[in-house]
Amino acid sequence: MTEHPTELLLQIADGATPPQEARAHLTTCQRCRQTLEALAPLDLGYVWDGVAAELDAPRPSLLERLLVAVGVRPGLARFTATTPSLRLAWLGANLLVLLLVALPLTSRPEASWPSAVLLVAPLLAAAAVAFAYGPAVDPAYEAVAATPLSPVAALLIRLAAVLVANTVLAGAVDLLVDDRGPTVGWLLPMTAAALLAVLVASRWTPMVGAATGMGAWLLVLAGWQASHQPVTWLTDPSTQAAYAAVAATLLVLLIKRMAQQGWSLNGPGDAA
Amino acid sequence: MMGAAGGAWEAAGMALDRVTGAAADDALVRAVAGGDRSALELLYRRHAPWLAGRLAARTSSRDLAEEALQDTFLAVWRSARSYHGTGEVPAWVWGIARRRLASLARRQRPGILSLEAAAEPPDSAATPEEAALGQDASTRIRLAISHLPAEQQAAITAVVYDGKSIQAAARAAAVPEGTLKSRLHRARLHLRKELGP
Numbered sequence: 001m002t003e004h005p006t007e008l009l010l011q012i013a014d015g016a017t018p019p020q021e022a023r024a025h026l027t028t029c030q031r032c033r034q035t036l037e038a039l040a041p042l043d044l045g046y047v048w049d050g051v052a053a054e055l056d057a058p059r060p061s062l063l064e065r066l067l068v069a070v071g072v073r074p075g076l077a078r079f080t081a082t083t084p085s086l087r088l089a090w091l092g093a094n095l096l097v098l099l100l101v102a103l104p105l106t107s108r109p110e111a112s113w114p115s116a117v118l119l120v121a122p123l124l125a126a127a128a129v130a131f132a133y134g135p136a137v138d139p140a141y142e143a144v145a146a147t148p149l150s151p152v153a154a155l156l157i158r159l160a161a162v163l164v165a166n167t168v169l170a171g172a173v174d175l176l177v178d179d180r181g182p183t184v185g186w187l188l189p190m191t192a193a194a195l196l197a198v199l200v201a202s203r204w205t206p207m208v209g210a211a212t213g214m215g216a217w218l219l220v221l222a223g224w225q226a227s228h229q230p231v232t233w234l235t236d237p238s239t240q241a242a243y244a245a246v247a248a249t250l251l252v253l254l255i256k257r258m259a260q261q262g263w264s265l266n267g268p269g270d271a272a
Numbered sequence: 273m274m275g276a277a278g279g280a281w282e283a284a285g286m287a288l289d290r291v292t293g294a295a296a297d298d299a300l301v302r303a304v305a306g307g308d309r310s311a312l313e314l315l316y317r318r319h320a321p322w323l324a325g326r327l328a329a330r331t332s333s334r335d336l337a338e339e340a341l342q343d344t345f346l347a348v349w350r351s352a353r354s355y356h357g358t359g360e361v362p363a364w365v366w367g368i369a370r371r372r373l374a375s376l377a378r379r380q381r382p383g384i385l386s387l388e389a390a391a392e393p394p395d396s397a398a399t400p401e402e403a404a405l406g407q408d409a410s411t412r413i414r415l416a417i418s419h420l421p422a423e424q425q426a427a428i429t430a431v432v433y434d435g436k437s438i439q440a441a442a443r444a445a446a447v448p449e450g451t452l453k454s455r456l457h458r459a460r461l462h463l464r465k466e467l468g469p
Contacts, residue, residue: 004435006432006433007409007410007413007414007432009432010413010428010432010460010463011409011413012321012322012325013321013322013324013325013460014325014329014460014464015322015323015324015325015326015327015328015329016322016325017322017362017366018318018322023296023297023318023319024296026317026318026321027296027314027317027318031435032435033317033321034435034437035431035432035435036321037321038431038437038438038441038453038456039321039431039432039456039460040320040321040324040325041324041325041328041329041334041337041457042324042327042328042334042337042338042341043338044320044321044324046338047320047324047338047341047342047345048313048316048320048345050338050342051312051316051342051345051346051349054342054346055309055312055346055349
């Protein structure tokens with residue numbers, strides 16, 4: 001078709017399906033497209049821009065889609081899914097550390113050492129705080145800092161996500177590699193170390209928080225070594241009760257701090 | 273405005289012109305299924321104008337119609353693999369567009385879809401040749417245009433027959449673009465009334 005289907009354009013703009021040869025003409029004829037864009041009751045260029053923008057938009061990660069599917073708000077889901085310490089590289093490094101510690105320990109005949117997971121899980125959870133949030137590690141930090149989400153709330157949300165991931169990892173290593181049988185003795189010290197790290201992070205920086213959490217657990221281990229207690233001391237009920245008491249105290253302090261500070265974080269960027 | 277479609281399909285433009293529209297539609301949908309974005313743009317050029325007319329006639333909300341049109345082509349992009357028809361692309365895309373509009377209208381503002389739109393037979397695009405005009409129809413349209421008020425007639429002539437852009441037509445008539453657009457709009461309402469359904 002070389003002639004422009006003039007009257008037909010009016011009908012098309014009213015919603016009539018063009019015949020086959022006219023469709024072929026519309027594919028290539030700039031003039032007829034321009035006429036149709038002028039006649040169209042909708043802004044065809046604007047709509048195409050919208051289609052193109054959607055096609056260009058980054059596809060949400062599997063984790064983000066899962067979070068949205070279970071009812072998490074889309075913005076919060078993206079914020080959680082982009083946690084630096086949830087990246088595969090970080091989780092892979094955690095797994096590697098757990099395995100590297102666990103494998104040599106499995107060959108020790110006598111139970112003179114605590115399980116690898118108990119040794120390492122609290123350290124990893126505290127370290128994760130450093131990589132959960134903050135200008136040093138998060139490429140989206142500036143964008144997040146400008147949102148209504150307070151930094152402490154941000155840190156807590158990400159910490160919760162990281163703790164879940166670490167618990168799954170540690171649990172898997174516990175079940176598969178550690179031959180001492182499945183135990184969740186590491187769960188409370190891990191939680192306590194992470195809470196200490198967050199509390200300190202909310203006062204200073206995530207890095208200082210992480211170092212404090214890790215240091216505290218190393219001190220506990222050093223104290224156990226110096227006391228010549230049997231290895232079961234680290235996981236026996238009274239010690240577990242002490243971990244729980246410490247975790248509960250830290251949680252109360254954290255809530256109190258949030259109530260006082262209005263969920264603000266005295267990080268390097270916004271120190272008073 | 274739309275950018276130029278790149279890729280092999282742009283080069284094949286003339287070849288597409290020679291093959292029948294139906295075969296080209298099928299080939300385009302297959303290319304879209306293979307992830308060819310320029311093929312989606314060509315499908316948009318062929319089908320968005322009449323889809324826009326139909327969607328706009330079925331809702332009083334322009335935003336809703338535009339959203340439905342956008343969703344339709346996103347759905348075409350995502351579900352092109354599921355199209356196994358031959359030469360039924362218009363009916364297929366209209367089916368998607370109709371469902372998108374209905375679901376958006378239900379979700380956003382219940383009742384915005386007019387009763388006559390909802391009651392219309394769902395497969396009214398089943399024959400792509402629906403709008404094929406005989407000589408009679410062209411004559412009737414030209415006659416109807418000659419009955420329009422002079423300024424509306426001038427607007428239609430400039431845009432449809434002379435192929436001018438809105439900007440150029442507005443310049444030629446020495447009126448703002450908005451005025452020319454509203455003349456075009458009123459002209460089309462007149463024509464619709466005179467020519468009937």
